[in-house]
Amino acid sequence: MDSEGGSTGVRAVDGEMRVPIDGELDILTARQDARELATALGFDGVSQTLIATAISELARNILKYAGHGEILLRSAARNGTPGVTVVAADEGPGIADLALAMTDGFSTGHGLGLGLPGTKRLMDDFDLVSRVGSGTVVTTTMWARRP
């Protein structure tokens, strides 16, 4: 179901926010939604900015390599510590060489090649699953800092 105008186009499914990534405006939507989730979970401003920046890179990768995909945002918990999990999923061409894709400075696009390794440095947990011809799923989590 499409939505337009003032709506962000986000649907909440079982506490999960799903942001379709079909164009550059969706990057801003995903960033804003993640900030709201992180604020609700008590994350500080620095953490919010790190998450928002990671989402920017992940969503950009989706647009650049797959054309479209989605960002899923959900809350996580580990030993009572809240977390924000960001899943970036697409059904694009996939990544042939994962080790190479995780190397700083390597890019098959026209970027700086910092997207994936940079995102890993921005977030606490990082997991990358990709299959050539069927797509890529990046799952990454940041845990709230204890005050």
Added chain:
Amino acid sequence: MPVPILTQAPYLIASVQAALTDADLIGLQNGLLDEARRRRCQGVIVDVTALDVMDSFSTRTLQSLAAMLRLRGVETVIAGIQPDVAMAMVRLGLTMPDVRTVLDLDEGLAYLQARQQGSTGRGQ
């Protein structure tokens, strides 16, 4: 939202008001190149105080803008990168080594004025 470009001769000031789309950024780049040529300006300040994220694309676009303007003899200053944003940029690997950055708009103007006055002296 397009970024307004103000003239404070001989400088141009672009104050980013909100998060930018890629199209806004490209528009800013082209607008500044065009205005700098028309007004024969000597320096450009891009105030990014309001930006909550600087990712690889926005950083690359600003770096390209600065490089293009430098070839035209125009100095570019990026003002107001927020502490959180700076932290995220460095973690991501974005350090903008070739672009002059300053604390805020006032510092940017002071820098450009000092550079102009000192252009026959000590330089920067």
